[in-house]
Amino acid sequence: MSNRLDPSLIARLPPFSKLDRDQITTLLEQATSQLYPAETTIFSEGQEAERFFLLLDGHIRVVRLTPGGEQVIALHIPPGQLFGIAQAIGRKTYPAMAVAAEDCIALSWPVNLWQRFCDDFPGFATETYRTVGERMGELHESILAMATKHVEERVACALMRLIQQGGRKDGNAVEISFPVTRQNISDMTGTTLHTVSRLLSAWARDGVVESRRRHIRILDPHRLVLLSGA
DNA sequence: TCATTAAGTATGC
DNA sequence: GCATACTTAATGA
Numbered sequence A: 001m002s003n004r005l006d007p008s009l010i011a012r013l014p015p016f017s018k019l020d021r022d023q024i025t026t027l028l029e030q031a032t033s034q035l036y037p038a039e040t041t042i043f044s045e046g047q048e049a050e051r052f053f054l055l056l057d058g059h060i061r062v063v064r065l066t067p068g069g070e071q072v073i074a075l076h077i078p079p080g081q082l083f084g085i086a087q088a089i090g091r092k093t094y095p096a097m098a099v100a101a102e103d104c105i106a107l108s109w110p111v112n113l114w115q116r117f118c119d120d121f122p123g124f125a126t127e128t129y130r131t132v133g134e135r136m137g138e139l140h141e142s143i144l145a146m147a148t149k150h151v152e153e154r155v156a157c158a159l160m161r162l163i164q165q166g167g168r169k170d171g172n173a174v175e176i177s178f179p180v181t182r183q184n185i186s187d188m189t190g191t192t193l194h195t196v197s198r199l200l201s202a203w204a205r206d207g208v209v210e211s212r213r214r215h216i217r218i219l220d221p222h223r224l225v226l227l228s229g230a
Numbered sequence B: 001t002c003a004t005t006a007a008g009t010a011t012g013c
Numbered sequence C: 001g002c003a004t005a006c007t008t009a010a011t012g013a
Helices: A021-029 A111-120 A124-148 A151-166 A182-189 A193-205 A221-227
Strands: A032-036 A041-043 A051-057 A060-065 A071-077 A097-100 A104-110 A167-170 A173-176 A209-212 A215-218
Touching (some): A071 A182, A151 A167, A151 A182, A151 A215, A182 A193
Antiparallel strands (some): A051 A104, A060 A071, A060 A097, A209 A215
């Protein structure tokens, strides 16, 4: 695959921002670029971690399955971030499933390059550990919310997490820049799509949100914060 | 305060 | 026109 990728694609991204032109070129030469259509599973939980990924465009859902076969959405990965980085947490298998929430473009490298990236590229290791730390914080937040908050507050929190990582500002309003269904939100919050639907309808009547199919816009972010019980 | 059931409308390939 | 997304009401834990 002699794919010619533009260095400017990744030069500004945190894991690579401290690298010079040559280093970035080397890095891109070893990468595979691929399109993952919406709803594609990129890798599954427990699968041998053969590659690690950098998301260039789109959003990824990180999903875990319960023993009962129900899915729980742990978090979302925004463009510009690494994912599938089992090595960073000392694992040889992926800890969760990664699904393309919309059409996604990602670079990937074989795992045997991971250590070399850490050794050779200044800032790569520290930046990846920073994002790992951030994701842990996010997980802790939702665990706490699950344990202590009522459904309405949890759904409001979930919306806030969505706009935090996939929000596109539009004046006072913020809209979630990738497709989200009520089922998705219920999978984030441990409730049913019916409850999510009722809440969104009620909030729409109050002018807090506005939603089309697979598309949500928050008209009044401040009131959402209040609803989240924060 | 919620899940569940059930029965409906809307939307988009 | 069929599957998928979404809405709403009723019932009961």
